[in-house]
Amino acid sequence: MTFSRNKLYTVLLTACTAGYAWIFFSFDRMQSGSRAPDVCLMKQIVHIPCPSCGSSRAVLALVQGHVLQSVSINPFGLIIALIMLIAPVWILWDIAGRKHSFLHFYRQVEKLLKQPALALPLILFVLINWVWNITKGL
Amino acid sequence: MDAQKVDLFIMTNGKYFESHQLLHIRERLLQMDDSKWGILQTLQFKDPTTILIVSLLGGGLGIDRFMIGDTGLGVGKLLTCGGFGIWTIIDWFLIMGVTREKNLAQLQQVLY
Numbered sequence: 133m134t135f136s137r138n139k140l141y142t143v144l145l146t147a148c149t150a151g152y153a154w155i156f157f158s159f160d161r162m163q164s165g166s167r168a169p170d171v172c173l174m175k176q177i178v179h180i181p182c183p184s185c186g187s188s189r190a191v192l193a194l195v196q197g198h199v200l201q202s203v204s205i206n207p208f209g210l211i212i213a214l215i216m217l218i219a220p221v222w223i224l225w226d227i228a229g230r231k232h233s234f235l236h237f238y239r240q241v242e243k244l245l246k247q248p249a250l251a252l253p254l255i256l257f258v259l260i261n262w263v264w265n266i267t268k269g270l
Numbered sequence: 271m272d273a274q275k276v277d278l279f280i281m282t283n284g285k286y287f288e289s290h291q292l293l294h295i296r297e298r299l300l301q302m303d304d305s306k307w308g309i310l311q312t313l314q315f316k317d318p319t320t321i322l323i324v325s326l327l328g329g330g331l332g333i334d335r336f337m338i339g340d341t342g343l344g345v346g347k348l349l350t351c352g353g354f355g356i357w358t359i360i361d362w363f364l365i366m367g368v369t370r371e372k373n374l375a376q377l378q379q380v381l382y
Contacts, residue, residue, distance in 0.1 A: 135342075147346065173355030174330045182330055184351050212349055242341040258348065 137235045141223045148220045151212070158188050159195065183262040184208045186270040191216075206270070207261060271302045279310065286315035286373045295374075298381050309380050315373040318366040325365045329358040334365050338372050 135143070158168040174182040190209020193202035202209050222234045245251060276299040284292055299310075316338055325334035332347030352358035 147350075151350075171354040172330075172351040173358055174351070176355075182351050184349050187349065187351075208349055215349075238342055245341045245345070246339070 135235075135238075137232055140235060140238060141227065144219055145223055148216050151216050154188065155191055155195070158192055162192060181262075181265045181268075181270040183258050183265060185265055186268075187212055189270075206265065271299055271304050271307065273300060275307060276300055283315060286317065286370065287377075288367070288370050288374070291370075291374060295377065295381075302381065306380060313376060313380065315376065316369050318369040321369045322362070322366050325358075325361055329361050329365075330355070334361060338365075338369050340368075 154168075161168045168188065170176060172182050172185050174180065175185055184206065186206035187208045190202045190205040190207075191213050193199075193205060194209060194213050199210075219234075222237075226232065226234045245254070276296055279299060280292060280296055287295060321334055321337060324337055328334065329347075330352035332344035332352065335341075335344035335347055347353060347357060347361075350357070353360075
């Protein structure tokens, strides 16, 4: 579906809020010495980690300032943390100023990602990361 | 456009659209210029059933969303283990409708 501005902003803000809630919950669990439950459907069913398994742990490591440890758990954590930091601020800025800059950026990125020259290396990166996740036994 | 051609198009491509849209599509096609028949024939629509199978198998990685052209949502699904599995399950029910919407949007680019 071609997202309208308001729909995209609502979806992303909701997703980011859920993400922050999840990180706080996981952080709280970590402080009390236990681990947050596995929420990955694929891992639950076939017992093989998916390409983004370990992202929560990677973001938690980032929160504690361990960048290298975070990348070694899952490099996706870095991407997620960047999106979660930038997107809400940018969206709120847009809403306050009644602008469309984030929507334009989103559409540009979508267009860019569809180009094979960029899509193929990224698919390869995801696959390599997936194999790495499986060998690490996340 | 010739009614015979329009009916041929509806018969071969009807499954790619919502049934309630077909009447409107037919009317628009009848009003359309004959010169656009060639472009209409070259359009490649996504099969909702194929996308549903992809969604059932690779929905957790967002492959279904990538296939229908929702790259942004695909990335979102991929990065979040399919939205913690919840989004994956919701998409099993939504993806066929979304695919048909995408097909209509593609057709509308030729119609208007």
